[in-house]
Amino acid sequence: MAATDVGRAIDAVWRIESARVVAGVARLVRDVGLAEEFAHDALVSALEHWPRDGVPDNPGAWLMTAAKRRALDWLRQVALHARKHDELGADADARGDHVVSDIADAIADAEGDVIGDDLLRLIFTACHPVLSADARIALTLKLLGGLSTEEIARAFLVPEATVAQRIVRAKRTLGEAKVPFEVPAADALQDRLASVLEVVYAIYNEGYTATRGDDWMRPGLMHDALRLGRMLAELARDDSEVHGLVALMELQTSRAAARVDPEGRPVLLTDQDRSRWDRLLIRRGLAALERARVLAEAGRQALGPYALQAAIAACHARAATAAETDWPGIVALYDALAQAVPTPVVQLNRAVAVGMAFGPRQALEIVDALQRGGALRDYQWLPSVRADLLAKLGRLGEAQAELLRAADLARNARERDLLLERVHAMARRSGAGGGGVTDD
């Protein structure tokens, strides 16, 4: 293998294996930052040895062994110092005692293969509520997603130094708060899992509907989140909402190629060329949704919010054309979602479905009430939806005004362009003969 080939092979191996190595070492040293250092030491060692000796048959095991060896050496050193402290008459360092007993466990554990549990521990740690949302995202992508600091920075359009700092601070916070390296106990598990799903979906959404910059989507980030979600579904097989989230992401991703037209402009779902929807991902999404349903039923529980959103996406996926969409079915799902997640945004999305199922007048009542409520003041989709409904009711002047309002609120250059185009299209229509077509 040429030198550059080995370098690239090592890079690929690292991306595939680093999460497990960090997780395995973290169980020994109980500190994620330290674990990452030892894992990185193993990588450096690989960079020294593999060009000479070839890439090993089981590179993951090689890295794990190298990292754990260094971790055990360190543990012995710490224990040694703690004992010396004892001999000098100092109080037994509680940490020293803890470490000594751990070495015995560590050596025993080194034989076992509980890597799945370790990965779960790592996920829960990286998504710990003591960390800020930004910190959780950065740490998760770094430790579990196999992304470099630079890649994370590029994905979120922030300077690399910012991300590096975020990660350093996150590890320090975890250390200072003495966050244990463990899977949460049964009573905390649901909440903590919800926090993990939130992180994964936040990453996904950043890719699906980029909130900054000129890109409409960042597909790489979507796939990173999907990969994390699928990993989680393997680790937490019996949790309905985990499969619900994966289903949602598979189904939303299935539409990615259709969301942008050949000129690169965003296309609304009902206008999308469905032949560009990815059947493989739809199949996976429906299968994951089915798993979520079966688990919810088995636990005698209602579908959770992610599964409900996935079910809505599934309604679209199953419709061969926009006209065949089961809008009443979608309204029913939104009814359930609004109960679980009674936010104005969900109400707004429900209003869109109501409009499609039962006509714009009924939908406009809901949207007007939301507008009076004031919570969605800065949300571009409120005026955008209102504009749609007004246009269907023939009130084109008001519709245009709403679209301009929406364009002002758009966070993204492409979204803004799309909205302004609709204003022009509407102006052309009203110029051509006034009045729209009512669509009750």
Place this chain on the structure above:
Amino acid sequence: MRYMIIVKATPESERGVMPGEALIAAMADYHEQLAKAGVLLDAAGLQSSAKGWRVRHDGAQRRIVDGPFTETKELIAGYTIIQTRSRDEALEWSRRFPNPTLDGSACEIEVRQMFELEDFGDSQAAARLRDMGVGGGR
């Protein structure tokens, strides 16, 4: 990026010999690793060419030819589709694919990058292919 890992046939697979426990376990382990890494998209095995057939085109002529076919090494016995961020990652995963022969003898696995929908361009014919779901997309 999507890659298809193509498992070539072996004399055993062509004779319809079911893989033994060890090979099934190795295949299961490998696909489990893919699933746990979140990169597995799809996988399937193909039955021996003895059960299949070919359609031979010769100008305007078309002829059905029943299997089995003799060039075992060129026959496909199965495929696995993975999603990776780079060619190098796909390469590394493919390196780990178990040897599909029952006795660890020589055989081949081929890996090909899949076209994304965009690659087919905007012709009408391409659009009709897409309508049928051919060429899965991103």
